[in-house]
Amino acid sequence: MQQQYGLEGLEKLCKLDIKCKLKHIIWNCLSQAIPNNEEMHRTTRLGNPWCKICGEDVQTLEHIIFFCLFAQMVWKMVPIKWDEIEDLRYNIKRWRLGLMEAGKMEDGNKQIGFIVKLL
Incomplete structure (x- = not known):
């Protein structure tokens, strides 16, 4: 089932009217293929796992996208509010699945x- 959603998500992403480079970056991000301080520190034991932007928390992908002080400022400016996926922010894979479901709403793909351009 998750594989199907992954392919569905890739298909939707490919159909969006944005540059291919953005599509590639977003797919890597949503597939958790973007390096972050926590991942690099965990695998190499080098460097510092803390966020270099805010210094408030360990820099995970979820932190970068949703919880960093800078990210929170950006999300507050977004004119879109999907309460259904708000609680899924703690797990990027579940958030992606929720986003795909939200895309079925009126104007969901738009x-x-x-959101892809924002990310």
């Missing part, structure tokens, strides 16, 4: 395109 809103997904906006």
Whole structure:
């Protein structure tokens, strides 16, 4: 089932009216293929796992996208509010699945395109 959603997500992403480079970056991000301080520190034991932007927490992918003080400022400016996926922010894979489901709403693909450009 998750494989199907992954392919569905890739298909939706490919259909969005944005540059291919953005599509590639977003797919890597949502597939958890973007390096972050926590991952690099965990695998190499080098460097510092803390966020270099805010210094408030360990820099995970979820922190970078949702919880960093800078990310929170950006999300507050977004004119889109999907309460259904708000609680899924703690797990990027579950958030991606929720985003794909939210895309089935009226103007969902348009809103997904906006979020992709934002990310």
